[in-house]
Amino acid sequence: MRSISEIIVHCTATPADRHVTTTDVDKWHRQRGFNSIGYHYLIYLDGSIHRGRDIKQIGAHCLGHNANSIGVCYVGGLDHNNQPLDTRTTAQRNSLLKLLRQLKTSYPKATIHGHRDFAAKECPCFDATAEYSNIK
Numbered sequence: 001m002r003s004i005s006e007i008i009v010h011c012t013a014t015p016a017d018r019h020v021t022t023t024d025v026d027k028w029h030r031q032r033g034f035n036s037i038g039y040h041y042l043i044y045l046d047g048s049i050h051r052g053r054d055i056k057q058i059g060a061h062c063l064g065h066n067a068n069s070i071g072v073c074y075v076g077g078l079d080h081n082n083q084p085l086d087t088r089t090t091a092q093r094n095s096l097l098k099l100l101r102q103l104k105t106s107y108p109k110a111t112i113h114g115h116r117d118f119a120a121k122e123c124p125c126f127d128a129t130a131e132y133s134n135i136k
């Protein structure tokens with residue numbers, strides 16, 4: 001098993017209310033030259049949690065941090081003018097929190113971050129590090 005030291009939160013950078021599936025992201029990431037969807041989990045607008053890449057495999061979601069991390073992504077992150085916005089639905093917020101708590105239970109030493117902590121990006125369009133700092 002890989003050693004997991006970081007859990008990194010992302011958004012799909014798609015407009016609020018646009019339904020996006022793991023099949024869509026898998027296609028986009030293959031077009032970018034990845035082997036498959038780069039995230040390990042994708043949370044749909046309705047809050048359902050879907051598996052992406054197998055957690056045993058190194059993801060493709062955060063340059064320089066993939067080897068020892070898990071990538072978690074929610075669908076959304078842009079307003080209707082394609083500007084960065086925290087578009088998480090209530091169901092997505094609940095599911096994201098639930099999933100991160102589960103992952104922290106499985107990987108107690110892992111720290112939770114937003115993609116933007118490691119790159120000059122807005123992703124995931126909210127301060128994930130602060131929001132989830134109380135998850136033990």
Ligand SMILES: [Zn+2]
Binds near residue numbers: 011061123124
């Ligand atoms: Zn990201």
